[in-house]
Structure formats: C-alpha cells, structure tokens
Amino acid sequence: MTVNHHLTEYAGLPVQQFDPETEREGLPDAGAVAWRVASAFEEAAFEEVFADFVETVDTTGVTALIIGYWNMSYDSKESGPLEPLVAAAERLPNLRSLFVGDIVMEESEISWIEQSDISPLLAAFPRLERFGVRGGNGLALDPFRSEHLRELRLESGGLPAAVVRAVAASDLPNLESLVMWLGVDQYGGDATVADLAPILSGERLPALRHLGLQDAEIQDQICAAVAGAPVVARLESLALSMGVLTDEGAEALLSGQPLTHLKSLDLHHHYLSEAMAARIRAALPGVEVDLSDEQEEDEEWRYVAVAE
Structure with a gap:
C-alpha cells in the first residue's frame, strides 16, 4: 500500500x-x-x-x-x-x-518527504482545531498546549520517537482524535511502547474518542499495551491497523479489557490466522470490525502497509 x-x-x-x-x-x-x-x-x-x-x-x-x-x-x-x-x-x-x-x-515517497520542526506552525496558528502532517523525515515537535485542537494526525513511514514523546507530553484537553502512523525503524520509526505510555494513560487526553496507533512493526507490542490501557475505556473507535499484527497481538487484545463498548475496531492489513479473525468477530458482535487486507502468514517477510 x-x-x-x-x-x-x-x-x-x-x-x-x-x-x-x-x-x-x-x-x-x-x-x-x-x-x-x-x-x-x-x-x-x-x-x-x-x-x-x-x-x-x-x-x-x-x-x-x-x-x-x-x-x-x-x-x-x-x-x-x-x-x-x-x-x-x-x-x-x-x-x-x-x-x-x-x-x-508519484511526487515523493512518504519517507522522502522533507519535513521540519512544526512547532512554529502550532505557535503561529494557536486556534487550529485540526492539524495533520505527512512525512517523518526531519520532523520535529516540542510539547505544546492547545485548548482548541480536536484532531491531530501524523502520517509517516517512520515517525521519530522524539515526536511521539512530544505528543505524549502535550496538554490537549479537547483533542478528540489522535492518529499516528508509527512506521518502521529503517525509516526513522524508533518509538517504543514506553514512549506511548502517557498517551495510553489518557491523563492529558480527557476528550479523546478515537485513537489510531497504526502502521507499526511493533504492532503486537502495542496491542498488548492497549489491552490494559486506561484511555481505551473512553474511546468510541480504535485503529491498530496497517502494521505487523499477528495472532500474538490479537490474543493480547482479547485477553485484556473488554472492547465491546467500541463502535469500531480497525485491524485492516494484518497477519492473523483465519481462526483468530473468527475469534475476534465472535468476541465483538456489536462492534464494526475491519479485518480486510489479510496478508500472507510468512514469518520472514512481514511488512507494514506504508513504509518507504
């Protein structure tokens, strides 16, 4: 993809x-x-x-x-x-x-997009309600506070850990949707589950209703962390798609806190077995679950949806 x-x-x-x-x-x-x-x-x-x-x-x-x-x-x-x-x-x-x-x-691969420190943009436009960036090469961000921001979207084939930590350290009391394509280490996506901990606690995100932690080669680890994350209880939708999600990560999700309150769970582009996919659907009968774009179960060659 x-x-x-x-x-x-x-x-x-x-x-x-x-x-x-x-x-x-x-x-x-x-x-x-x-x-x-x-x-x-x-x-x-x-x-x-x-x-x-x-x-x-x-x-x-x-x-x-x-x-x-x-x-x-x-x-x-x-x-x-x-x-x-x-x-x-x-x-x-x-x-x-x-x-x-x-x-x-056709214009530029996502990993070639030359970004920069986006902090001045947020300072220059403090009343933004929706902010999105594509590309992680050279991307930088300082922790910030915004009373107005409701949607933050960072699309990348490799999102720097420093940017993830900056988002996690920001005070965004009215943020309703946070989406991050974490990518792979080869293209600068070096964030760990520990970097996501403040986000998963939800302490600075009281209004969050949609969380997307996507496109990650550590998708199984993220799922294990999400399974016990306090922020999940207040979400309406959750996206853990586009990454290297296997039965191990899905098992962690199913063994964790209930997800039946969700309206939707996006797991598209995955490496799940048919049996595990069936278990997920059976466990979440009232949830709209996206299990499309099933990948071949090859342990040596597993890819995120968007990298280079």
Missing part, C-alpha cells in the same frame, strides 16, 4: 486546487472550500505559488488549508512551506484546519 490519491475533502469541505493562472473572479468563496496549494517539480518555487495564493484569495475567509508538494530536489534551496506559512499567519486569522504534506507516491 502506498499513498496514491490527493485529498478530495478536508474538514468537511471539498478541496479546491489553487491555480495561479485563475482570475480572482473565477474563484469560489474563500470559506466554501479547503484550499490546496502546491508547486510542481522544478517549476515555480512554493514560496512564489503561496505568495500568489495570499494575494489572489481572500485569505481572511479561509478556514481550511492543504499544503501539497514543494520542491524537494537535492539541488533546491527551497526551505519548504513552514516559513511562508508562519509569515502569513496574520493574513489567515480564521484558519482552523491545516494539513502539511498532501503528497502522493
């Missing part, structure tokens, strides 16, 4: 690709769409495209913004989208949803 499609909807709004050639009169209402701003490989620099966006669109009405591809070639001196975004913060006073890195495989 790879990321093959750009977002077509974000924050409940249809996505509108910004085209610098479009006249102002031909644009939709600024608040009626989620704007996607991106540059093309070896063409205009992202800073130029974003400057055109700020000058062309009534940015005071923009509530949702998606940052797509920016030039990441080795001979490019582009700094990426962070600096122009932070510089434009005053011109985006109503921005509530921001996704950085809506980049598909």
Whole structure:
C-alpha cells in the first residue's frame, strides 16, 4: 500500500486546487472550500505559488488549508512551506484546519518527504482545531498546549520517537482524535511502547474518542499495551491497523479489557490466522470490525502497509 490519491475533502469541505493562472473572479468563496496549494517539480518555487495564493484569495475567509508538494530536489534551496506559512499567519486569522504534506507516491515517497520542526506552525496558528502532517523525515515537535485542537494526525513511514514523546507530553484537553502512523525503524520509526505510555494513560487526553496507533512493526507490542490501557475505556473507535499484527497481538487484545463498548475496531492489513479473525468477530458482535487486507502468514517477510 502506498499513498496514491490527493485529498478530495478536508474538514468537511471539498478541496479546491489553487491555480495561479485563475482570475480572482473565477474563484469560489474563500470559506466554501479547503484550499490546496502546491508547486510542481522544478517549476515555480512554493514560496512564489503561496505568495500568489495570499494575494489572489481572500485569505481572511479561509478556514481550511492543504499544503501539497514543494520542491524537494537535492539541488533546491527551497526551505519548504513552514516559513511562508508562519509569515502569513496574520493574513489567515480564521484558519482552523491545516494539513502539511498532501503528497502522493508519484511526487515523493512518504519517507522522502522533507519535513521540519512544526512547532512554529502550532505557535503561529494557536486556534487550529485540526492539524495533520505527512512525512517523518526531519520532523520535529516540542510539547505544546492547545485548548482548541480536536484532531491531530501524523502520517509517516517512520515517525521519530522524539515526536511521539512530544505528543505524549502535550496538554490537549479537547483533542478528540489522535492518529499516528508509527512506521518502521529503517525509516526513522524508533518509538517504543514506553514512549506511548502517557498517551495510553489518557491523563492529558480527557476528550479523546478515537485513537489510531497504526502502521507499526511493533504492532503486537502495542496491542498488548492497549489491552490494559486506561484511555481505551473512553474511546468510541480504535485503529491498530496497517502494521505487523499477528495472532500474538490479537490474543493480547482479547485477553485484556473488554472492547465491546467500541463502535469500531480497525485491524485492516494484518497477519492473523483465519481462526483468530473468527475469534475476534465472535468476541465483538456489536462492534464494526475491519479485518480486510489479510496478508500472507510468512514469518520472514512481514511488512507494514506504508513504509518507504
């Protein structure tokens, strides 16, 4: 599995690709769409495209913004989208949803996406309710506090442990959904179950209703930790999918605290036996369980869904 499609909807709004050639009169209402701003490989620099966006669109009405591809070639001196975004913060006073890195495989493999320290973005846009990032290469984050953030999504083929620890140390009293693609050590995904402990305790996440700890080569260990995690009791949905989940991890889940209160349990892309899959379905008759994308039971070759 790879990321093959750009977002077509974000924050409940249809996505509108910004085209610098479009006249102002031909644009939709600024608040009626989620704007996607991106540059093309070896063409205009992202800073130029974003400057055109700020000058062309009534940015005071923009509530949702998606940052797509920016030039990441080795001979490019582009700094990426962070600096122009932070510089434009005053011109985006109503921005509530921001996704950085809506980049598909044809543009860049997820492990090649060059991210940076995203802390300045969170400081520049303190009223964000939804924030997402794709790519873990160079990604950094300091612990932060937000009264407004409700959704945090980090997609990566290898999420650095330091970033996971920063999320775990953040105070997010109104966060309802947390999704992290942890990835593999080969691409920088070196987080351990111990790094997840503050998240699983739920102490700083009183409003959390959806938790996704996904795409991990340590998926069995995560399942064992989740089985006794206090945060699970208040969840409505749980995603432990996309990783190297075997019967060992599933057995830990079934032997742990009840999961019958969940509305949904996502385990797609797994290495479970048919017997174990049947046991899970039987144990959770009222839960929507996703056991699709069954992988071959080969102990030597097991892969997460998204890595490189």
